[in-house]
């Protein structure tokens with residue numbers, strides 16, 4: 001579904017991603033793990049068009065989308081749920097959801113999707129007219145996820161959805177991602193919370209300083225000694241099957 | 242005559258005077274609000290300090306003059322045309338100058354805008370000379386009198402049109418899809434782009450809208466005062482005062498800020514000295530920056 005070939009991304013002189021290739025098949029849940037500054041967010045931004053890659057190709061459903069605008073890429077079916085949630089703070093919860101369906105014209109479908117999301121997240125219905133900036137972190141994350149789903153994407157990119165959330169909310173967030181995937185949406189997930197992310201995923205890529213260093217089935221990476229020591233903390237602290 | 246009677250008359254006189262100042266302020270405040278809304282939208286969305294704002298205001302007044310006086314175009318038609326040309330001028334400035342400076346640093350953008358300001362002012366001087374012109378208006382010359390209060394028909398008309406434009410802008414920003422795109426861009430540009438908003442179009446439309454409002458203010462006030470090439474400078478400084486008063490990017494703030502400035506000017510010139518009228522804006526800026534630097538209507542938000 002998504003193919004990245006030899007992607008290079010830079011910010012001025014800073015090389016953030018170099019020679020990255022990866023593949024995501026339809027229906028998969030694929031995780032990118034890596035430490036701070038490894039280039040995970042940069043990769044997602046290149047996919048969603050926020051950033052123009054300096055080299056390489058990105059193909060989505062066989063179409064070259066390298067350097068296309070975020071609008072075109074969204075219209076093709078890729079939604080990006082950005083790092084730090086990024087809800088529109090002074091807009092109401094409802095308006096945030098409506099921004100998610102900005103490109104859609106089917107009023108009835110939009111209303112139905114909104115109703116379904118409100119049913120799934122009753123707290124959002126309760127806070128419907130409240131400014132999104134006044135929601136708690138967990139509520140904002142539910143809103144950010146809902147907003148991304150409002151475009152009816154084929155592929156969703158989640159950038160650190162568990163960042164800064166209380167443990168029970170983190171669990172909830174991963175449950176939701178699992179659900180989204182089970183409903184047939186393909187998911188690319190970036191996480192610091194590597195253990196939980198790998199448990200959830202089919203496959204994973206490990207990024208280090210802009211290079212892909214490891215890849216494979218998530219189960220395998222969970223058992224990999226390098227991954228264990230670098231991303232899963234001390235291996236005796238976390239049970240690995 | 243008993244001394245008490247004189248007192249009462251004097252008090253009556255000063256109350257009337259106060260009401261008259263208040264009325265003048267409300268009428269003037271409408272156009273100030275237009276100027277301020279235009280500038281605050283442009284700054285809020287594009288983070289551009291728009292030094293051409295005053296010149297677009299002057300442009301509106303000059304278009305009005307050129308159409309009504311030498312060409313004899315109907316006053317109301319000329320007003321609509323002045324506004325439309327102001328919108329086009331704004332779009333042209335954005336597309337020709339600002340859209341190429343998207344990645345430039347703030348100093349470069351400011352210098353370019355200052356250059357545009359000087360160029361526009363000198364073009365006005367070249368086209369229409371430095372002599373002040375007046376514009377004839379079609380309203381009855383005798384003012385509308387109500388008790389001790391009086392107001393000219395022309396000023397009433399200015400207030401009515403300004404109010405309509407403010408209400409229209411408020412509606413546009415808060416209740417239309419375009420307005421939603423505008424606010425989203427203001428609050429988080431990258432995320433708005435991820436929602437499918439075309440940021441470059443929002444920029445052009447915002448600059449055009451803000452310029453249209455400034456041109457409307459100029460076209461409305463041109464016939465009230467006179468038209469001179471330097472008229473934009475004072476208008477620009479007032480617009481900046483209003484934006485600082487109201488907080489950046491807030492339509493409501495700019496509206497209230499416009500009225501506050503008008504009241505300060507009216508009361509300052511009425512009760513201190515008429516020479517202080519145009520200084521009141523700066524006095525307010527200093528006070529606000531000392532007491533509440535984010536403006537009176539800074540938007541509260543929680544960034545978690």
Ligand SMILES: Nc1ncnc2c1ncn2[C@@H]1O[C@H](COP(=O)(O)OP(=O)(O)OP(=O)(O)O)[C@@H](O)[C@H]1O
Pocket residue numbers: 011014015016034035036037038039040041042043083192
């Ligand atoms: N706007 C920018 N300007 C300059 N350098 C940047 C910019 N954004 C990111 N970088 C640099 O690019 C590299 C990759 O950043 P990126 O945000 O992709 O990392 P990340 O893997 O998402 O990290 P984190 O886990 O902290 O979110 C880093 O070295 C970072 O400093």
Ligand SMILES: [Mg+2]
Pocket residue numbers: 040041042083159
């Ligand atoms: Mg990141």
